Amino acid sequence: MTKVTPPDAPFIVDEQHITDFREHGFARIPGLIPADEVARWREIALDTIEEDGRRAGMGGGGTALRTTSDPWWKHDTMTGLVRHPRVAAAAEQLAGTPMRVWSGQAYAKHPHDEVPTIWHEDLTLTPLDAPMNVNAWVALVDVPVERGCLIFLPDSHKRPEPHRAEMSAVKSHATTYMFNEWPELEWYPRVTVPMRAGDVTFHQSTLGHGSHGNHSDGTRLAFIISYTGASAIYQPRPGHQRMDEDLVPGQQLPDHRYPRVSDLLAEAPRP
Template structure:
């Protein structure tokens, strides 16, 4: 199914998929013309504002607050079609928390180990989740994402401390939840313009880029509209106070298509 501007309501199976499995695949979220335009903006921003992860060995090159620096990427992060779908998946009002370009270079990348995004979250929120949007074709050999279905519904603490990830980034989830070893694993190759949406607590990983072309994607992070700021021990990067509601001017509510209710 192709998701177009005319589709004001997400297909029921997409919503159910996200809530039951903790992730869902949405083909054709962006049109071909949109992909071309946003890919050009992503490449431009990577050249101007980016860093490469060497600390944890993934070698992913990422931007820093790309959606705040580049008007075209801000347009992507605040795309009404994407925001409307996100709110239907969540079943609650949301705001946009972030938007970054991610690149895995061919021949110089490494696998991204198993993790969940709540490990790194700087928020108290009922729900945090990501839209991972492919700006190029991402077959398995280019490092697409693999998920553990239903892992967002596991018991125990909501998240583990960041220092546990730092001490054992590849195994920390399995140390706390050894039953995750036996979860089925679902790998989702994407065409340019496709997206996956995944819950912040869903365990996932990505392979190395063993192809001959860059893997290029854009990550939009959504959070509950009533979320508040919660710095992590030793990691307080924002000029916000602990417990402060997120300011609307910097983290706006998700927009909806014109005429949507």
Template sequence: MRLSDDQVAHFHDKGFLFVPGLIPAAEIATAAAALPRLMSYQRREVVREKDKTTVRSILNSHLFDDMMRTMVRHPRVIEPAEQLSGGPVYIFQSIVNFKRPFTGDVWQWHQDYPTYRADDLMAEPRGVNCLVFFEDVSEFNGPLMIVPETHTLVTEMPEIDTSTTSYPLRSPKAEDIAAIIKEKGLVAPKGPAGSVIFQHLNALHGSGPNLSPWGRTMLSLTLSAVSNKATGTRRGWVVCHDYSPVVVLGEGCLLAHGG
């Protein structure tokens, strides 16, 4: 599936592109039926919220779950990502972020690339983070917020914050990003399950808590151009070290996966 020239230009100008309803409803519903199974895994890849019970995230489940193995090769995700990255891509990391009803916690403001550069030795921010909505996203359930035009922003390397949430993250100090947010504003793409945000690896983003009774499960699939290797040594269950190009599956590929 190819993006239009206008869509590609929007990504390069703004640092993100939102495509509502990109994956057909029947397909994403089939995939979402597997979410209870994903949450039931008892593995080190499962990150829980600070309450130590609620599932917050699952790292790289495409390596051990059949539905996810298909999801990360979906043509409506990979082909646009290849177009935006200028060629074939490899899977650097996948994280399913559940943001469960009432208990889903925040993601502090951050850019992904400073971590990839410092901790993973990724040469350049040449890739795309694909955020696939498994559930409808509204203003109520903690939508992802993006600061437009921050994909070229270079901030001081933030320290790792291990206290705000259960997931350690390099997050710039609020005073360092206040001016840029006031200047550029914020967007919070909302839409039905199956919608996809293509986000530049350096775009500043974050999300609030989920105080609603509706889950907000979203896949964060980080793809990098194959020529842009990340040769660091973060453990294999946190980031992947297989630089082979993603083999794209056919249209409707998710329909084969029941819950």
């Protein structure tokens, strides 16, 4: 007899994705966001990036990596994607610990911007003390290899501590700091992950990753949602940029600005 999933059942991540995430530091979940939703978020993301560009006095086109410049809560149109219950549920199940939203930002890389994204890990840039930080990379267009899909260094999250580099090292040697700090990572296998629109990759903040440039005729458009442990403490290090005037070093993140995944799931309408 075929097993039928009830229409109001909560989203459950496949066990293989959980194994991949915990063993290798990342997982790709195909089709996590349905096609009709992707089309809507794609339009909103492009409009928001262009609005930010106009406010900053930037013209259209060019080859610079373009991002939304304000904190996610200042873009009402994008709040729904940052708080997306399926992405949030997946992040928390992969992490295996209660999580909350930390940030969200749209990224557009223009056609033939062939500058690669440097090899890096996210923890050094994260002003938090938390048991787990997870980044979700939401593909809003198809991202084949030639468009600059992500490349991961599997198992690099298991390298010996310290897992953070000094911000001074990042600023002085941005393109090489990761391999300067952890030379063994240069010899790790590299896994290239092409994505279809609606696919989402999740990776731990200690995992090394980067991407090639965009060699295609189309814009590479993605949205990155960052999650952190529900008990995360705001703890900036020397060189960190202040994220929010309301944050106090040494204190837990406030729920009203950085919602817990459990609250997002409780608010989400049932299908």
